[in-house]
Amino acid sequence: MTENNPELRQKLAALVERSPGLGSRLAQAAIELKEAGVPPTELLIEQLTAYRQEFASLRTEAIAAAKAVSSEQLPPQVTSLKDIERLLAIAATPKVPGVREGALEVLDLVLSIVHTDQPDFPHLQSVQAEALKLRQQIAQAAPDALPPEAEALHSRRHTLCALLALVDPPADLNDEKWGVLVEVVTRAYNKAITVAAARGKLVYQKSPTPPVAATPPVSPQRPPSAEGVRMSDFPEVMVIGASSTKPSPSSVLKPPSAPTQPEEDVIIIPGSEEVRSTPGDGDRLVFGAVPLARGVAKRNQPWD
Known part of the structure; x- marks a missing residue:
């Protein structure tokens, strides 16, 4: 103290x-x-x-x-x-809200409810119109002349309190109590608002979303260097040739044409893993664009 x-x-x-x-x-x-x-x-x-x-x-x-x-x-x-x-x-001593303060608190919660799909949900608007009228009466009444609804709201015995319990169910709400709330709200108002609350369509209005900071411009990315290369950066088809002549990038992207004679030095290996060089494999590494599973190498296969 x-x-x-x-x-x-x-x-x-x-x-x-x-x-x-x-x-x-x-x-x-x-x-x-x-x-x-x-x-x-x-x-x-x-x-x-x-x-x-x-x-x-x-x-x-x-x-x-x-x-x-x-x-x-x-x-x-x-x-x-x-x-x-x-x-x-x-x-x-801790402050305990009076009848007027407790009733106004409940009514403010009712007035803050919104429908997630229908901003102009008529059944909710009619309930909130009644709540707004009751709020004005309680706020303007003398302390010794409060409407009888004020005590019911303060003690959480009003039908609007049942609606709030459907909108935001307490943790200890069991099936039996849920059924009682559904019946009370349906009888006091209508089935449409009960269904909307039960389906989670009625929620308390949230504070405005803060503005999102502008995204800075993205600078063009440089091609990955040889030191930072990952297998995920490459296409999944690898073509290894035995010839020492390296093809240009433009010729690799063109559709292959039928050679005049079979190329004895071409190996096509579908796969998604790095292929290590072995004696006789050559030093040319060219990438295609067709995702294939790793399979058995084929030799002496002419282009169709």
């Missing part, structure tokens, strides 16, 4: 500490005044005036702190340090 309103607690402790000494000096001054007619000293009067001012200031702050967390009627008079201590105890 001492962690709440520490400044007010310190002020109260200071007054409690000073009050016994000041009371004793006042009692002695009263005796002298009564018996010999000696007036109180100016120092004593200044101390009494300062104490009275500090007490009045602390009382005002304690009343404001208690009102901030409690909607109940506070004591009409605060005349002692004990009264101030009770006010600080009230200010230290």
Whole structure:
């Protein structure tokens, strides 16, 4: 309790500490005044005036702190340090929303519901129109003249609370309770809004999506170097020739034409793995574009 309103607690402790000494000096001054007619000293009067001012200031702050967390009627008079201590105890208790605040909280949730597929879902609009009208009545009513629906909303016994439970089911909601909620909402409103809530089409409106940062322009990629080459960077068909003459890239991409005679030095190996050189394989490595599984090498095969 001492962690709440520490400044007010310190002020109260200071007054409690000073009050016994000041009371004793006042009692002695009263005796002298009564018996010999000696007036109180100016120092004593200044101390009494300062104490009275500090007490009045602390009382005002304690009343404001208690009102901030409690909607109940506070004591009409605060005349002692004990009264101030009770006010600080009230200010230290967790804030419990009153009937009006609890009812408005439920209605605000209802008004924040949206339909994921139909922004103008008429059945939801009719329910929200009723909720908006009820909210205005509760917000404008006097504390002692709230509509009866306010208490039902505050205690979560209103049919709108059943709708909220369908929109955002609690973790402990079992099948039996679910069936009761479906029946309550259907009878109070209509089957269409019950089905929409049960299918997850009704959700609470989310905050606007933050703007996405602009994507920086992508610089042209350079061809991979020989040091960073991966097998996934290449096509899957490898053609290895035995001739020492290296073909140009343009000739590799052209469709093959029928040779005048069989090429004894051509080996075609379909596959997706790197083929290591063996004696007699040559040093030409050319890539095609047809994905084939690795198979058996063929030799002396002319182009069709």
